[in-house]
Amino acid sequence: MVWGKRTTPIEVPMTNARQRQTYYGAINLVTRAVHLQEWPGGEGGSTVAYIRWCQSLYPAKKLLFLWDGASYHRGAEMQTFLAQENAGLAEADWKVTCLLFAPNAPEQNPTEDLWLKGKTYLRKHFAVNKTFAAVKQCFSAFLRTLSFDSSKLSWYWPDPQMI
Numbered sequence: 496m497v498w499g500k501r502t503t504p505i506e507v508p509m510t511n512a513r514q515r516q517t518y519y520g521a522i523n524l525v526t527r528a529v530h531l532q533e534w535p536g537g538e539g540g541s542t543v544a545y546i547r548w549c550q551s552l553y554p555a556k557k558l559l560f561l562w563d564g565a566s567y568h569r570g571a572e573m574q575t576f577l578a579q580e581n582a583g584l585a586e587a588d589w590k591v592t593c594l595l596f597a598p599n600a601p602e603q604n605p606t607e608d609l610w611l612k613g614k615t616y617l618r619k620h621f622a623v624n625k626t627f628a629a630v631k632q633c634f635s636a637f638l639r640t641l642s643f644d645s646s647k648l649s650w651y652w653p654d655p656q657m658i
Contacts, residue, residue, distance in 0.1 A: 514627040519545040520606055520638065521560065524651060527642045529609065531635060537565060539572025546576070546591060560593045561651060563604055569595065605647040613638045 517537045521530045530549060534541040549558060562568040573593070581589040601607045616637045617630060624630045 516631050517541070518610075518635075520609060521549060522605060522609060522643050522648065524648055527644055527648075529638050529641050529643050531638050533631070533635065537567050539567045539570045542567050542570075543572055543576045550591070557589065558591050560591070561604070562593055562595050563601065564595055564598050568593070603647070603650075605643075605645045605651075608645045608647065609638065609641075609643055612641070612643070 515536075517534045519532050519534060519537075519541065522528070523530065530552060532545055532548060534545070546558070546560065549560075567573070577589075577591060577593065580591050584590070586592075596603045613634050617624065617634055620633055624633050
């Protein structure tokens with residue numbers, strides 16, 4: 496907070512620019528493996544690229560993504576991608592299916608628990624992460640080696656033997 500005369504503008508120099516990192520993440524409901532990728536920002540092109548990357552991990556498999564309501568998860572680029580990818584296929588045979596969680600319902604999303612686990616790990620190791628690059632590396636390395644489990648996963652895949 497800065498105090499001064501009402502008629503005189505006060506400039507406060509900003510010496511640190513805010514640094515950000517966007518992550519796309521998915522959890523394999525069968526193996527519990529975490530598939531994480533960093534992107535410069537959340538937008539439709541990055542979302543489509545992430546799904547294509549996931550397809551490369553599971554060639555010839557049908558993929559199901561459960562998304563939050565972010566605009567880039569349901570925007571024009573995603574709609575175009577899904578229409579092209581699933582063109583001419585019956586819904587049961589779609590290569591990629593994307594379902595949205597209820598609006599404003601992060602408690603339904605197991606990936607939110609994943610992000611929380613990563614942030615908690617960072618908090619416990621804050622003393623060794625002196626730079627933003629170190630924080631990013633620590634967060635990514637932890638999540639990529641994690642075999643994630645949450646009671647919420649059973650909501651979407653109730654029987655692990657069901658294949």
